[in-house]
Amino acid sequence: MEFLEAATWITISKIILIDILLAGDNAVVIGMAAGKLAPELQKKAVIWGTVGAIGMRLVFATLLVEALTLIPLIHLGGGLVLVWIAIQLLKGGDEDAHIEAKNSLMGAIWTIIVADAMMSIDNVIGVVGAAKGHLELVIVGMLITVPIIVFCSTLFARIINKFPIILWAGGALLGWVAGEMIVEDPLLMPYIQGEELLVKFGTVFFVLIVTGMIKIWKKRDSQ
Numbered sequence: 001m002e003f004l005e006a007a008t009w010i011t012i013s014k015i016i017l018i019d020i021l022l023a024g025d026n027a028v029v030i031g032m033a034a035g036k037l038a039p040e041l042q043k044k045a046v047i048w049g050t051v052g053a054i055g056m057r058l059v060f061a062t063l064l065v066e067a068l069t070l071i072p073l074i075h076l077g078g079g080l081v082l083v084w085i086a087i088q089l090l091k092g093g094d095e096d097a098h099i100e101a102k103n104s105l106m107g108a109i110w111t112i113i114v115a116d117a118m119m120s121i122d123n124v125i126g127v128v129g130a131a132k133g134h135l136e137l138v139i140v141g142m143l144i145t146v147p148i149i150v151f152c153s154t155l156f157a158r159i160i161n162k163f164p165i166i167l168w169a170g171g172a173l174l175g176w177v178a179g180e181m182i183v184e185d186p187l188l189m190p191y192i193q194g195e196e197l198l199v200k201f202g203t204v205f206f207v208l209i210v211t212g213m214i215k216i217w218k219k220r221d222s223q
Contacts (some may be wrong), residue, residue, distance in 0.1 A: 011131060013174060015141030018126040020148065021089060021170040041105050049112025054142055056113060060124045061138045068133045069144040075185035079178040082129055083207055086174035090167060091218075129177040132184070168208070175207035176200055 037045055067074050129135040160167065179200030183192055192199055 005121055008137065012132075012141050012144070014130040014177070015137065016145045016148075017170060017195045018130055018174060018177070019123050019141065019145040021167065021174075024183055036106065037108055041108075045108040046113065048146065049109045052109065052113035057124055057142055058139060060121065061142070062127055062135060064124060064128045065133050065135050068128070072187055075181045075190060078125055079180075079182035079185075079203070081125055082178035082181065083176055083203060085126065086171045086178065087211050087214070089174065090171040090207070091214045102103055106176055121215060126174060126177065127184045129181045132180065147159070171211065172204050175204035178207075179203035 064078075068078070127138050127141055131141065179202065182188065182203065183196040183199050
């Protein structure tokens, strides 16, 4: 029982870390959408927009969890998408989020919900992969993480900028979760049985090596 409890909290910790690392632009969207509101309405917009955003993420997560059990090769597809997400996270985005600020409470709330939904697909794939399809762990992780992201995003951004190793560790974690998803694909299991650990480490090294090569190429190209 103690082992199961420890494993559960390790999984929840992975979910929280992945969600925080992938949610940088989401907090910016929330601030921009409520920017034109009166100060007394901004707090309401942020709170209700966050509630709506959590609801949309849970809908996406539920659909993805169901898909993992019904669609062939969905584990492989999800793992490959996570590899791509990890590389994008580490190499850095090229575009900033631009969201029109709303001057009405309902307009701001709706903008927050829709924009966060569009920008949180990578988060949902990451946390569902880390939770290995257990929706209850996804729910716990999101309920803990989303309020933290909304109210502490600036602090986390400063910490990550000061200690870039955190970002690389997060990319490696995403690579590992991608490997976990790939080895759990029912159609691939007969071909990789006994080599699961190799696949997991392989996805981690692939993410780190490809990202390193991209950064070197971009640095040379800019000179």
